[in-house]
Each structure stands twice: as C-alpha cells, then as structure tokens.
Amino acid sequence: MATLGELVQALGPRFGVLAESSTSQLTVVARNGDVAIGDLFLLPCRRGPNPRMYVFRTTEYANILNRSMEMGDVARNKLTMPDSYFAEDLAEEQLVELRGMVLGYAEHDAISDSWSFNRPRRLPQHLTDVYRVEPSRPEAGEAVRELLRTQLGDRGLVIGHLLAGERPLMSVPVRLPVQALSHHIGVFGRTGCGKSNLIMVLLDGVLRHNRETHGPGRSDRKASIFAIDPHDEFRTWHASAGGADGIRGIVNSYSDQELTDLVAPFYYLTGRDMLEGPLEARVRISRADVTPDDLASILDFSEQQIAFSRQLFAEHGERWIGRLLAGDLGNDREAGPEYLPGTIAAVERRLGFLTHGNTRLVSRFDPEIGLQYESLLPDILCALECGRVLVVDTTLLGELEQFLLNTIVARALFALRRALRLADTPQRLRDEIFVAFGTDDPNGRIGQRALAEQLVARLNDGRLPYLDDVRVKFLEELPLVHILVEEAPSVLNPARMRFGSVFRDISRQGRKFGIGLGVVSQQVTEIDAGVLTQLNTQLTMALGNADERREAVRSASADIGNFMQELQVLDRGQLLLATSLRDIALPIQVPNFDFAEANSGR
Amino acid sequence: MRFDLHLRQNVRQRLADMSSQMALWDAGASHSTELYSRLVDAIQPFSHTTVASDLFVGGADGTGDFPVVAYGDSFVYATVAAATLYESDPVHGLREVDTGLNPLVEFTWLSGSAQQRTASLLDSFERLAGHSVDEVILGSDYPEIRSGGRVDVGTVRAGLIVPPAHDAGNVGVQLRTTAELAAALRLIETAPPGAFVFTDGTMTLPFVHRNRQSLFFEHLRRYCCVRARERGVTFAALSKSHGLPSGVRLDEAARDKFGQSVPEHWFLRMPEADRDGWSPVPPDGPRVPPVGAVTYLFRLHRTTPVMRLDLDAHHWEVAGKSPETVRRLFEALDYAGHDQRCFGYPYPIKAAHDRASLSQPERVALKKLVVDAAIGAGLKRSLFRDASQATGHA
DSSP: OOOHHHHHHHHOSOOEEEEEEOSSEEEEEEESOOOOTTOEEEEEEOOSSSOEEEEEEEEEEEEEESSSSOHHHHHHHHHHSTTOBOOBOSSSSEEEEEEEEEEEEEEEETTTTEEEEEOSOSOOOTTOEEEEOOTTOHHHHHHHHHHTHHHHOSSSEEEEEEEETTEEEEEEEEEEOGGGGGSOEEEEOOTTSSHHHHHHHHHHHHHHHHHHHOSTTOOSOOEEEEEEETTSOTTTTTGGGTSOOOHHHHHHTSOHHHIIIIITTOSEEESOSSOOSTTEEEOOEEGGGOOHHHHHHHSOOOHHHHHHHHHHHHHHGGGHHHHHHHTOOOSOOOSOOOOOHHHHHHHHHHGGGGSTTTOSSEEOOBGGGTBOOOOSHHHHHHHHHTOOEEEEEOTTSOHHHHHHHHHHHHHHHHHHHHHHHHOSSHHHHHHHHHHHTTOBGGGTBOSSHHHHHHHHHHHHHTSSOOEETTEEOOGGGSOEEEEEETTGGGTSSHHHHHTOOHHHHHHHHGGGGTEEEEEEESOSTTSOHHHHHHOOEEEEOOOSSHHHHHHHHHHOSSOOGGGHHHHHTOOTTEEEEEETTSSSOEEEEOOOHHHHHHHTTO | OOGGGGGOHHHHHHHHHHHHHHHHHHHTSOOOHHHHHHHHHHOEEOOOOOOOSSOEEEEEEEEEEEEEEEETTEEEEEEEEEEEEEEEETTTEEEEOOOOOOOEEEEEEEOSOHHHHHHHHHHHHHHHHTSOHHHHHHHOSHHHHSTTOOOOHHHHHHTBOOOOTTOHHHHHHHHHHHHHHHHHHHHHTTSOTTOEEEEESOOOOTTTTOSSOBOHHHHHHHHHHHHHHHHTOEEEEEESSOOOOTTSOHHHHHHHHHTOSSOOSEEEEOOOHHHHSOOSSOTTSOOSSOTTEEEEEEESOTTSOOEEEEEEHHHIIIIIOSHHHHHHHHHHHHHHTOBTTSTTSOHHHHHHHHHHOOOHHHHHHHHHHHHHHHHHTTOOGGGGOOHHHHTTOO
C-alpha cells in the first residue's frame, strides 16, 4: 500500500490551502483555475498518530480576489473608470474559494499497511495543503481508489466510475454489492437521463457476476433479475443502429456449457409469436396463476370488491376468473355474505382485460372443457431460482398485463421461498408448496393447484433446484433475485399499497427471502412512503424538479443532503449512489453501454 | 462601555466644547492671500497617462501581529513584509515581474531582560534587512544629515532605541517599518535601473535632531536611499494623507488653478523656507518635507484624496528635479494607479500591502503555530492562557 508521501506525490501540484473547516464542511482558497461543482480533493494530514487523507467534495465555488476590495467594487471601477485595467499578478491575486463537504478520511494503519476509510469525525490540520484529483492523471485516480477502497467495493456489480467534477475517474470503478439486489433498489430519474442505459449496465453486471462465480468451488451466490422491458431494447440494445448488441450479444459469446448452465431455458420472453433465436420464449401465463391479491395490486378495488373476489377464489380456486367471466358462479356457493350485483359487475368489469381475445398474456383455464394449464410461470420461477437474467418484451402487452406479470412472478416467488423456509424434508417441502398456493385438499380448497403441481413436478425432476439430493437447501444457497418494477408509481403508489398489495409484503420481508425489488420511476414523490423507507440503495439520476430532489434526499438511506446542488446539475448517465451497505454516498458516471461493451473485449 | 454614553448630558457637553475649539482653531488658521496665490502658481498639471513602455513600478509594505503571543514577561512579535514589481504591459496594463523575492516573515522574542531583548531585536533587524546592523549604519548617509555629524558605529549602535518588551506600540512600529524598508531594499537591489520603488508612508526621520539616540529604521531608510541612488532607482514614500494644516487650502487652490470643480492630475512640490524662501506651513507646524527629503503633494484621480510623495532630497537634487523627470514620475504614478482594484492609487503598493497583510483567521492560526511550536519545545501550555479572555476582558 502507498504511504501518505507517495500518495501526495501522485496527486501532482498543490491546488489550494484549507482556510476554514468543521467536521462537515471545509472552505479552501485556491489559485484561479477552471473548476466545477463536484470536484474531488484530498487533504493530507498528520494530526493524529497515523497519517490521514481527508476526502473533500466541492458543492460551491466563488471567484475571489486576494484580500482586496469586494468584487462589486472592482466591477464598478471597471465599468465607470476610463482606461482602467486589471494588472496581471504572478498568480495569487485572482483566487477561487470553494466550499464543500467532507466525505470522510482514510487512515493508514502501519501494522496492516492499509488505508481504512472513516466517517468525518475528526478535523484536518490548520492550513492543510489541498490537492485536486485530476481525472486526466491516472495516478491520482489510483490514489483515490486506494483511499476509498472500502467504499468503492472490490467485488460486486460495476455500475460506473467515480465522478470528479464533470469527468469520471476511469481507474476508480464503483461496485454495488450483489447483496444490494435483495435489499431493494430505487432508480429515480427523469426521462432521458439514462435510466435504460443504467439498467442495461446492471443486467450486464449480473451476467458477468454469474459467469465469474460459476464453476466448482465457488461459493458466491448467483443473482437473477426479472426485468420488464417496455421498449424491447435490452435484448439487442443498439445493434440495429450500429451500436452494441444487448444481452443477445453477450449470451452469444458464451460456450455451449455456459449457455446450459447460465442462460437456459431462456433469457428473453416476448408477447410475439414469432421468435427470432434460441433461448427465447413466448411469454404466457394462465388465469390459474392469477389471485385476487394480484389484481388488487394493480387495479383499484373497493373493499367489497376484493372481499367478493377472495370469496370467489376460496370457492373456485384457480378457476375463479373463468367462472366469473362466464357468469357461472354456481348454486352451490358456500355460506357467506351475499354481494350486490353491482359489486359483482364491477369486479367483472375490472377483469375485462383478461377475457379471451383481450389479452396476449393470460391463457384461459378450464380443464372441464379441455382448456388445460398453459403457463410459462413455473419455468420462469425455476429459471430465477437458477440464477438467470430474464428480460420480458412487453411491447405487445397492455400496461395492466405488464403489471400483472410482474406482480404474479414476484408473489409466486415469494410464496415459494416462504415454503422453502418452512420445510425441513423434501416431502414437507412438497406439502408446503401446495399450501403456499392455497391448495388444501382436506378442507376442500383448490387454490392454485395446477401451478403447485407443476412446481412440484419441477422440484422432483430438479428444474426447481431446492433439493440437494435428499436435503432441502437453505435460502442462502439460492440466487439473490431482483424484480424490476418499471413505471413503479402505477403499482407502488400509496392508494394501491393500502389494499394488501403483494409488494407490501415483499418490500418489508423480501430481503429475508433473498428477493429484492427494483423500483424504477421518474418521480420519487409518487412512491408509497412505506416502500421508500425499505429501499436500501438509491441510484438517483437527474430529477425533474426541486420537489423530486427534496424527496430523493429525504428518503435516501445515506445522508445526501449536501449533494442537493449536485443533483441539480447531474448530466445524462450521472447518478448519486446512496446505499446503507456503504458509509458514504458517491457520485458516479455510468458507462455508456455501447462503449463499455466495445471496451470489454468480450 | 455602556451603550447609552452618547445620551448623557455631560458627555455631549464635552464633545460640543471640543468641537468649538476645533472650529476656532480652523478659523484662526492663516489665510494669507499672498501665500494662497503662491500655492496656486506652484501647482502643475500632468497628463492622464494610459500608455507607458518600459516602465517598472514596485511597491513594498509591512505588517505583523504585535505581539502575536505574550506570556510572563515575554512577548513574541510576528512581522511580515512583501515587495512587488510590475512592468507596463499593453494587454494587462501592468504585469508582475518575477523578482524571486519571497515575503519576509520574522518572529521576535523579547523578554524583560534588557540584554536579551536588545540582542533579539537587533538580530531580527539583521535577518529582515539581510545586512548586519553595522553594515546598514556604515552604508547609510543618516549620520551626515543628522545633528552632531558622524560618530563611530559602536556609538550609533549603542544609541539605537530598544523599547521594553511590553511596549507593543513602539516595538511594532520599529519592526513593521524595518520589515517594510527591508523588503524595499531587496527590491531596490533587484529592480532594473530606472525603476520606481514606493513604500507606504513618509520619509520622516523621527530622531534626526537628536545627537545620540536613533532608530534602526532611520538608518535603513537612508541606506535604501543610498542604494537606490547607486542603482539608478527612484525610491520614494507615498502617503495617502498629506498631514498639512487645514489652512493650506490645496483643493481650493487647484480648483482656482484649473477652473474645475474637482481637478485631477496635478502636483505641487512642497515649498520650504530654506530652499524656496517660503512655506505654507507655520513655523510650529509639521516638518514637511522631512529632513533629507523633498515632498510633493499630488492628486491622481478625483475619487482619491490629495496624497503626498517624499523623495530622497539628494537624489532629487542630482537627478530628479528637472521638469521632465518630475512629470515622468507623476505620469508613472498615474499609469500605475489605473488598476480596477484601487483606481487612483498605485497598484504595486496595494499589491504589496495585500500580500503582507494578515487576516484575522491567519493571525489566529499564526498564534496557534507559535504556541504549538513552543509547547513542542518544552514550554507548558498553561503559560499561554490568555488572561484577558479568561477574565472576560477580551
């Protein structure tokens, strides 16, 4: 590890001198130069027993003159005095004053010869020299990487490079711990700020992670992502326009064995009937996969309507939608409350998008008339349990269908993992899977029997990898699963969360089961406060207005109040990473996937 | 002090009495018509100068913290001085020249012991001046212009005034002036021939009429004059106020001379009885010009006051009194006074002042540095407790 002196040497000439300081804010007086908000500075210090290097980030710049009169007076003289000039001093007259926040300090431990990063609890010395981290100096980036090592992460998903001013430090990659995927992630940014590119980078990161951790003797957990792709861009990215290929290009570089182990049975699901390549599948679920709670998670339901739906589900189980849409509620209904015809009609109307011919996603289910269970859901769940990246092209699906698919996958996976946690033997696991999907034969409950049977069948043949021979696996042996919720305000708004949305439970308990949500939204204010508080990682990009920025700051899991001004000037592809898994928030430039892909040498 | 002081009747009465005396004194000042017309005749114009070539103008200024730290019977004084040199430049007006001179910084420890403080103060003088005290005394022409003529260097050295350590006012004046002149001396020895070097203040020699006692900076001032003459540099002291009695109606005379409400770009050499046969200053008034100097009063710009320039009289007699030379001097001052930061005042002096001046945070930091160093050397921190602050007097 480099010593303090070596690090200082790597930083180049001194930029300025510390003028005033507190543990949270510093004022530095520096020579005149081209500077930008967000510039990164290092302050070497020998105040304590061990050498320290403070890391400081500017939030404000001002032009000043070296203890001469006020700038206003000078400007007035320039305006009103004929033949005046501004003499050129050797260097010291025109200065800049910069203020900013102390991110913390790295302290060198002589015994372990390593730098450890600390929150800003101690002050730097008076009149400390200040060095600017110049993105054009690779050795300066190396110094930052060494100092911030514990905050940058040396394992995990690379989501970009640390920003110094307006430019990224290419030698300082910032990684998101893989565990963040199961601790819920918020991705906030207005349209055009680079969210899609970020998600593409994230998907690429997960694929890389799985590839790197694949193989005998590797104990790292794999990761899965289920990503709705409303614009069908992640598969081919910009290949058609001459840019980088998307996930198709990545998986095409895999060996046959890797395709089997890391991609099969599919990575791309679509509503189109015509498939363009291998490892693609037509996405379809069955009415038998849908529960009243799924619908209440995506649609407005009154309490009466949801109660009626639940009663219907209790009576008819997986056939409840078919019965309702066919008007065949039967005369043998169990004793229970009677519902008004208006309530029944309202539920019918809400389920209108599931009627045959109205949906390309949901297939009919009525074994009595030969309509068997046709659903990709069991295979989707199995794939996610094997560590897969699944992108779902929803361009041909309606908005409600898109939300429904997301909801059902999340809920079913959550139910499966709960069942797994309850089981200690293979047989008990099979039983718990049935229970998890509402099937209770002794009490005459049908529940989602078809789905449960399919899952148990896959459990038995090994496609659902919950068994290790005769041992039931622990949750920790399964991949971390991340479910991206695009247009999150539509399903995670306060009104929807009120009526027992499946996302309510997942947001609160998902991390226990290794399932995390990815909340993607242009607005922070529209997301339910309960969900926001559960987000352990926020990737905040440029936001539309001050209200959104305030809310982003308020709900962040790390204190990013001092970044308020920087949030205002974030460019395309730049974001602020705040995560409870790290001590400090970091501004990051996400690589343009087109170039990142080209540079990866894959 | 209580805030209601200004409301008390006896306070207001005392102020009224004093103001009446001031007004009476002002009214009683000499208003000789002949004197006034001579003043008007003596005032000369010079050009508003916006173009200059091969012009070098330097400035020097000193400051410090007097004292920076006090403990027991000891006091530590910090002194700072800086000098700047600028060259005329068609793009920037003035462009600073790298002289390679660093700012002077000196710490002086004075104790209750006369022997210690004399040695310590003279050591500081020597470090600042860059020459030994004897070299300065011998090289200076001060003994030639003072009362009593030349005496041996040992006697002069023994007659140098060393104030008590606690006499911050006098110690401060000596250290600051010495530092300023020391910075100017370095500049004089560096600047190209023909350059102008200005210090802030006057060329007054306070003890020049005494036989035995003198101040080190008096010798140093004259040493600067000698060195400037040797190198062909014009050395002068510029004061922002002329310090003349109110009876000397300069503004009025300039108005009458040029027929403008606020005339600018004019100068006048201060007449003296010995040289010119008349003086606007009464015999018991201030000694202007000072011994060994020639004084000019001048105005650069309407927004700045009438200022005073003291030149070495010897230099003036030999090389500085021709109308052409004098005009060039004031045109140089005018050109150097067009910086937007201090329009109407020569920028090199302001630049030197800015470089040398200490802000309050810097004073605090300096004090901490001195105390930390002392503690590092073995002194106890308790020695440096500020009694005034501890007792609520600060």
